[in-house]
Amino acid sequence: MSNAIDQTRRMLSLVTYLRERPGAEVAEVARAFGISERELIADLNVLPMCGTSFRGGDLLDIDTDGERIWWHNVDDVAQPLRLAADEATALLVAARAVAGLPGLRERDRQALTRAVVKIENAAGESAEGSARVGVTFEAEGQVFADIDRALSEGRRIWLRYYSHGRGGMTEREVDPIRLLTEGHTYLDGWCRSSEDRRLFRLDRVAEIKVLDEPADPPRLEPRDLSQGLVNPGADDPEVVVEVGPAGRWVAEYYTHDLAEELPDGGLRITLRSSDPLGLRTLALRLGRDGRIVAPAPLAEQAKAAALAALAGYPEQP
Amino acid sequence: MAIAKAERLMNLALCLMNTRRPLSKRELRESVEAYREAWQSGSEDAFNRMFERDKDDLRELGLVIDVDENTLDGEAGYLARRDRNRLPEIALDAEEAAALSLAAKVWQQARLSGAASGALQKLRAAGVPFTEDAAEGRTALEPYIPVREAAFEPLLIAARDRRPVSFDYRKAGAALTEPRSVEPWALECWRGHWYLAGWDRDRGAVRVFRLSRITGKVRSRSAAFTAPVPEHVDVRAAVAAFAGEGATASATVRLRRGAGFPLRTKALGARQLDGDWDELEIPYGHGLGADLAEYGPDLVVLAPEELRADVIDRLRAVAGLPAQGLAVEGGVR
Numbered sequence: 289m290s291n292a293i294d295q296t297r298r299m300l301s302l303v304t305y306l307r308e309r310p311g312a313e314v315a316e317v318a319r320a321f322g323i324s325e326r327e328l329i330a331d332l333n334v335l336p337m338c339g340t341s342f343r344g345g346d347l348l349d350i351d352t353d354g355e356r357i358w359w360h361n362v363d364d365v366a367q368p369l370r371l372a373a374d375e376a377t378a379l380l381v382a383a384r385a386v387a388g389l390p391g392l393r394e395r396d397r398q399a400l401t402r403a404v405v406k407i408e409n410a411a412g413e414s415a416e417g418s419a420r421v422g423v424t425f426e427a428e429g430q431v432f433a434d435i436d437r438a439l440s441e442g443r444r445i446w447l448r449y450y451s452h453g454r455g456g457m458t459e460r461e462v463d464p465i466r467l468l469t470e471g472h473t474y475l476d477g478w479c480r481s482s483e484d485r486r487l488f489r490l491d492r493v494a495e496i497k498v499l500d501e502p503a504d505p506p507r508l509e510p511r512d513l514s515q516g517l518v519n520p521g522a523d524d525p526e527v528v529v530e531v532g533p534a535g536r537w538v539a540e541y542y543t544h545d546l547a548e549e550l551p552d553g554g555l556r557i558t559l560r561s562s563d564p565l566g567l568r569t570l571a572l573r574l575g576r577d578g579r580i581v582a583p584a585p586l587a588e589q590a591k592a593a594a595l596a597a598l599a600g601y602p603e604q605p
Numbered sequence: 606m607a608i609a610k611a612e613r614l615m616n617l618a619l620c621l622m623n624t625r626r627p628l629s630k631r632e633l634r635e636s637v638e639a640y641r642e643a644w645q646s647g648s649e650d651a652f653n654r655m656f657e658r659d660k661d662d663l664r665e666l667g668l669v670i671d672v673d674e675n676t677l678d679g680e681a682g683y684l685a686r687r688d689r690n691r692l693p694e695i696a697l698d699a700e701e702a703a704a705l706s707l708a709a710k711v712w713q714q715a716r717l718s719g720a721a722s723g724a725l726q727k728l729r730a731a732g733v734p735f736t737e738d739a740a741e742g743r744t745a746l747e748p749y750i751p752v753r754e755a756a757f758e759p760l761l762i763a764a765r766d767r768r769p770v771s772f773d774y775r776k777a778g779a780a781l782t783e784p785r786s787v788e789p790w791a792l793e794c795w796r797g798h799w800y801l802a803g804w805d806r807d808r809g810a811v812r813v814f815r816l817s818r819i820t821g822k823v824r825s826r827s828a829a830f831t832a833p834v835p836e837h838v839d840v841r842a843a844v845a846a847f848a849g850e851g852a853t854a855s856a857t858v859r860l861r862r863g864a865g866f867p868l869r870t871k872a873l874g875a876r877q878l879d880g881d882w883d884e885l886e887i888p889y890g891h892g893l894g895a896d897l898a899e900y901g902p903d904l905v906v907l908a909p910e911e912l913r914a915d916v917i918d919r920l921r922a923v924a925g926l927p928a929q930g931l932a933v934e935g936g937v938r
Contacts, residue, residue, distance in 0.1 A: 292610035297666050297723040299615050304730035320735070321726055337608075338615045339636070340623045348619075365623045368692040368731035372667025373765055375724035378717040382708040386748050393744045399704035403697055407705075410695040414667065417765040423711075423750050423794040424841060439745035450866035457863060469748045471797030494866055513713065513749055534778035540798070540817045553780020569899040575919030576928075577778075593901035594923035600859070600905035601917055 298323070299331050299338075300369055303348065303359075307366040311356045332357065340365050376411035377418040380404060385423035389469065391432025427473035428490045435475050435490075438498045439464050444480070445503075448495035449488055453566020457494060462486070463503035470517060478505035487517060524560040527567055527586065531555050531578030538570070538578065554578070568593060613639035617659050618668060622690065627673040627682025630656060666723070697733045706735055707743065714752035716761070751797050754816035759823035760801055764789040767830050769806070772823045774814060782820050787812070788830045793840035802840040804832040813843045852890030857907040860885050864903035894919060 298321060305320070306312060318328040335350045340363050349360040371379075386392065387400040408415045438445045447460050462477040468487075475488040485508060511517070526545075531538050533553040544559040561567055564586050571580045571590030580587040616637045620628065634640045634652060644652040660670060660683070669689045673682050697705065709725055712718040729735055756772065763770045770789055773782040788804040799816040855873055860883050869875065874886040884907070887893075894915035897904055901920075906913040918928055 292614065293662055293666065294719045294723065295611040296614040296618070296662070297719070298726055299611065300618060300666070301723070301726040301730040305726075308732070320729055322722055334609065334612045334615065337612050338619055340619045363623075365619055367687060367690070369727055370667055370669070370690055370692050371724055371727060372665060372720065374665065374716065374720040375667060375727070377765070378712055378721035379705065379709055379724045382711045382721065382748075382750070383705055385711065385750070386704075386708040386746075389746075389748070392746070395700075396704050396744050399700045400708060403701040403705045406695055406697055406701070410693050412693070420764045420791045420838075421761065421793075422791065422840065424796075425748060426796065436745055457866060467744075467746045469746065470751050471794065491870075492866065513751075533780040536775070537777065540815075568901070572901050572920075572923055573895050573899045574923070575895065575898055576922035579923075591924055594920040596902035597898075597900075597904070597920050598917065598924060598926075600902065601913070 295331065295334075299335060302331055303335070303350075303366040304368050306350065306357060306359050307362050310362075311358060314352060314355055314357060317357065329354070371407075371411045371414050373414045373417050376407065376414040377421055379407055380411075380415060380418040381421045381423055383407070385425050389425045389432075389473070390427050390429035391436065391473075393433075393436065425469045425471065425473065426491070427469065428493065431490045431493045431496050432467065432473060434496050434498055435464055435467055438503070439466065441498075442503050444499045444501045445477075446497040446499055447488065447493055450492040450494060451566075452492065453563055453569060461499070462488065463505035465505050465508065468511075468513070468517065470513070474517060476511065478508070521560070521562060524562045525564050525583065527559050527561055527564050527583065528581040529557045529559070529570070529574075529578055530581050531557065531574065532576075535574050535577035538574070542570075556581075572597075608639040608642065613637060613655075614659055614662060618663055618666075618685070621663075621668070621670060621683055621685040622687065624684050627671070627684045629680040629682050631680070633683065692727060692731050695728065695731060695733065697728065699734045699736050702728070702733050702735045703743065707746075708748070711748045711750045712752075713749055714757065716758055717752075750794060752799065754799055754819070756801075756816045756819040756823045757792070757799060759825060760789050760792060760816070763823070763825045764792060764801075764803075767834070769826045769828055769830065770823050771826070773820045775818045775820060777815075777818070785812075785814070787814070788832055788834075790834055791838040791840055792816075793844070795841050795844055800840050800844050802838050802843065804830070806831070813840060813847075847891055852888040852893075854889040854909075855886050856889040856893065856909060856912050858885050858887060858897065859883070859905040859907055860900070861903040865900050868900075868904075898923075 302321065305317065314325055314328060318325045321328065329352070332350060332352050335348045338348050340346045340348065348363070351358055383400050383404045387397050387404065435445065445462050445464060447462055449458050449460060451458055460479050460481040462475070462479050465476045465478065468474045468476050473490045475490065477486060477488060479486040529538055530550065531554050536555055539547045539555055539557055542557070542559050544557050546558040548556040550556055564583055567580065567586060568590050571586070572593060580590060616639070617633065620633060620636055633656070634644055640652055640656065643655050664670060668685050670683055670685050671689070673684065706725055709721040712721050725735070760770065769786065771784060771786045774785045775782045786806040787801070788806065789801055790803045793800050793802070801814045801816060803812065805812040858868070859878065860868060862881055862883055868885060868887055872885045872887050876884050878884050889912065894912060897906060897916050898919040906916045921928060
C-alpha cells in the first residue's frame, strides 16, 4: 500500500514541476525525481485520468511521446505543497544527525546547519514532531578527517588498529573505499595486508598516516546495508552459543541465523563468523550468562584464557 | 478493473484543492469515478470506509483538509485551502540542497525513506536547485540509520501524534516479558540501537526502553497523554548512564603492555609497572565487570574489591569452576 502513497506524493509534486517546464525531457524528469523512466511513464499514464474539478470533465491533459512531456491545459492547482510532518521529520532528523558528526568538513556542516533552519521555517508546525526523534552518529573527528582527506586525494593509509576479537594491535596498509556511519563510523577499505575487503571501526584506530602512495582498491560492489554492516558469508563456520536470560543481548548485537527459545528464558543462538576464534572475547564477557557450545576449540580456548587470567589472582586456589 | 488507489487519491486531492467551497461527501462520491464504482458495486458503508481512509492518507502526505459546514445543504463539507497547503518560499542554495540530499539518503526504513524522497521532490518542484555535480568537494561519507525493529514505525507515529501505547517488554536479563503501558515522548538512535523514552503509566515514572526488547505488537490507543511532556527529553543521557558512561567512581587495573586499547583511550591515569605491565585508573560504571573479563589474561583488577570479586567470578564461570563464597544471584545455569 505504501507504494500508492509514495506514487500519489510523487504525482502531486510532478504536476507542480511540469507546470514550470513545458516540454520537459522524460530522462531529465526521471532523474530529478529519483525514479526510473518506466515509473515516470506509469505516473504519466495515471495523470490524464485525474480531474481537477468536482464536476468532472477537467482532466489533466498531460501527454508524452516517450521523450518529452507536455501539459496542454496547465492549471494553477499545481502549487508547491507544504511539507508533511513525516517529510519534515525525515529531512530534519537526518540533517541534524549528519551535521553532528565529528570530522565532517566544515563547509558541509555549515551548509547543513543553514538548510535545517530554512526547512524548519518552511515546514512550520510540520517540523514540531522532528524534535521527538534523534539520531547520534559517533566518529573520532581527527581519524575521520584524515580518512576523508585520503579518500578525496585517492591515497593509501597506514593504520595501527585494535583487533577486538584478538585483543591486540595490528599494523596495516589500507586503500580506503568510503566512510560509512550507522551509529559508529567505519572505514570500508581494501586491506593490503590481508588482501581482503575489511571494515575498520574508527574508535579502534590507534594511529593513522595518510601515505604518499596512491590507493588502488579493486573495483568492488557497494555493500548492501539493508541487513546491517557486518554480514557473515554463507561459507563462514557456524558458532553456537547458549545464553541465559541475562545473555539475550547477544541476539541483539550479533547477526545470527537462528535464535531458539530455551525453557529457562534463555536462547540458543546459531551464528556464523569468518573468524570464530575472534569470538573468544564474547565467551569471556558472557561469564555465567552463557557459553559457547560449538565449535569445541573455541570453547576450549575461552576456558584456557579464563584459567590463565585467574592465575593473576593469587587468592585463587 | 478496479481503479488504482494512487489514481483515486490523486483525484480526491485535486478536487479538494481546486474547490472554493466545501464539497460534501455526496458531491465527492459523484465526482471521483472510483468512489462511484465502490458505491454502486458495494454499499454506502464500503464507500464511507474508503473515503475516510483516503482522507487520512492525504493528511499523512501533508494535505490540510478542512471540514466545514456546506452552505448549500448543511452537510459537512471538505476542502483543502490553497493558502494553507502552499509551501512557503524557501531559498536553499545549491550547496545547501546538495548537503540535504546526501543527508536524506540515511533512511533505509520504508516510511521515512519515502517521506525523505517525497520531501526532496516537493522542494525540487518548488524550484530548489538540486544539481548532480555537487558531490565535488564534499565529505566522502555514506551515512545510514539502521531501523530493524518492528516497533519503530508504530512508535514513531504514536510519538508524533502523542498517543499512548502498550506493548510487551523483556527487561535486560529477564526471562519473561511484561505488559507495559507508555506515553511515548521521544525516540533516539544511539550506537546503532533505538530507544524510546516516555512515561510509564503503571510505574508512574519516566522510563527508557530498548526497541529490540519489545516483543509482539505495539498497540496504540486513542486516549490522550496524562503526564506533562518535558520540554527536553534526554534519552541519550539515560542510556549512557546504563552503559556505564558518566561514572563517578574509578577502578585500578593492571594491563599488559600493548593490550586493551579501548581501556587506554578512556583511562584517567596510567603508569608503567615493569617491562610487561602498566597500571591504569579507569572510570567505574555499570557493567564494567563484563567489559574487563573480555581482556582475559591481559588484565588483572586491583581495586575496588567488589569489582575484583566480580571479574574473578566471571572468569571462574568460563573456566568451568564453581562460584566461590556466597551463591551468585540468579544462580548457576
